[in-house]
Amino acid sequence: MTSDVLVNSSELRKALGTFATGVTVLTACSNKGEMTGLTVNSFTSVSLSPPLILWCLASTSDSLSIFRSAEYFAVNILASGQRDISNHFATKQVGKFNNIKFKRGLGDAPLLQGCVTWLQCKTVKLYEEGDHWIFIGEVVELKTTSKEGLIFNQSNYAISLPLPANDNESGTPSELLHSDSESYFSLLFQAIHSYQENFEQHQHEIIESDYKARILCVLNHYNSTTITEMHKVIKIPKSEIEIIIHELISSGLVETITNSENNALRLTQSGKEKSNKLLLILHEHDEKINQLLGEDEYQQFRVNLQKIIDWNY
Numbered sequence: 001m002t003s004d005v006l007v008n009s010s011e012l013r014k015a016l017g018t019f020a021t022g023v024t025v026l027t028a029c030s031n032k033g034e035m036t037g038l039t040v041n042s043f044t045s046v047s048l049s050p051p052l053i054l055w056c057l058a059s060t061s062d063s064l065s066i067f068r069s070a071e072y073f074a075v076n077i078l079a080s081g082q083r084d085i086s087n088h089f090a091t092k093q094v095g096k097f098n099n100i101k102f103k104r105g106l107g108d109a110p111l112l113q114g115c116v117t118w119l120q121c122k123t124v125k126l127y128e129e130g131d132h133w134i135f136i137g138e139v140v141e142l143k144t145t146s147k148e149g150l151i152f153n154q155s156n157y158a159i160s161l162p163l164p165a166n167d168n169e170s171g172t173p174s175e176l177l178h179s180d181s182e183s184y185f186s187l188l189f190q191a192i193h194s195y196q197e198n199f200e201q202h203q204h205e206i207i208e209s210d211y212k213a214r215i216l217c218v219l220n221h222y223n224s225t226t227i228t229e230m231h232k233v234i235k236i237p238k239s240e241i242e243i244i245i246h247e248l249i250s251s252g253l254v255e256t257i258t259n260s261e262n263n264a265l266r267l268t269q270s271g272k273e274k275s276n277k278l279l280l281i282l283h284e285h286d287e288k289i290n291q292l293l294g295e296d297e298y299q300q301f302r303v304n305l306q307k308i309i310d311w312n313y
Contacts, residue, residue, distance in 0.1 A: 020153035028070040029108035039090040051139040072107030075119040090237035216275035224266040
């Protein structure tokens with residue numbers, strides 16, 4: 001396949017990242033008992049009858065030989081609370097399944113504990129296209145739950161939030177709509193949506209990515225740090241942080257400290273100016289909430305939010 005127009009791969013990756021997806025961990029086991037697993041969002045359905053799905057794996061992946069030789073593989077669709085599992089399997093490391101709870105499925109493919117859904121598949125076709133292999137699998141067994149799924153969009157982990165309805169298109173009785181809209185669950189979601197919509201509008205006037213903004217603010221706080229340390233604060237795959245850092249360096253906002261043993265990073269003068277603007281937006285929005293509620297209610301509101309966050313019900 002060829003094209004007369006060459007699209008910049010970095011720009012293409014960014015464009016494709018605007019398509020929100022779920023997050024999966026694909027697992028398999030070789031006939032020698034070697035297990036492998038990696039985080040994948042290039043997963044989609046192909047057919048209901050027969051039940052077919054597909055996913056893609058980079059030709060350079062260390063896991064390619066195992067997946068190509070395995071008769072079966074498992075698709076573990078992650079729940080909203082499994083961000084750490086996603087990060088874990090997105091990182092190259094020895095002993096990936098150490099301290100990971102799972103049971104063995106068809107072909108001994110690991111089925112990770114706590115997922116939303118498990119699809120056990122038999123590989124039916126393989127295609128090599130571009131710099132990836134395309135795996136088509138027939139779903140042989142499945143199990144699903146009612147848990148909330150983990151979402152990945154523009155390098156951000158997320159959960160689905162229902163948008164506030166403008167009118168009653170569903171024909172639901174008004175008393176039921178009114179009752180639901182006043183539940184704590186619905187009110188919290190409506191508050192998040194309202195705040196986020198206004199906040200991001202101002203933030204995106206300075207920088208287009210939420211995680212670029214967070215990285216700039218982290219560097220502003222620590223003066224200098226490494227990608228490894230940043231990964232502990234910003235819970236997205238380390239590989240994603242590396243890509244964002246590369247883009248920030250190319251934009252002249254971040255630089256590597258010369259002669260540092262651990263490749264420490266720091267803000268350039270332009271990066272400091274931009275991060276200060278971002279921190280100012282945070283401060284201004286906090287002040288607006290303070291003015292809206294009043295100082296006493298504002299402080300109590302923060303306390304109550306933290307109680308909900310820490311609530312182990």
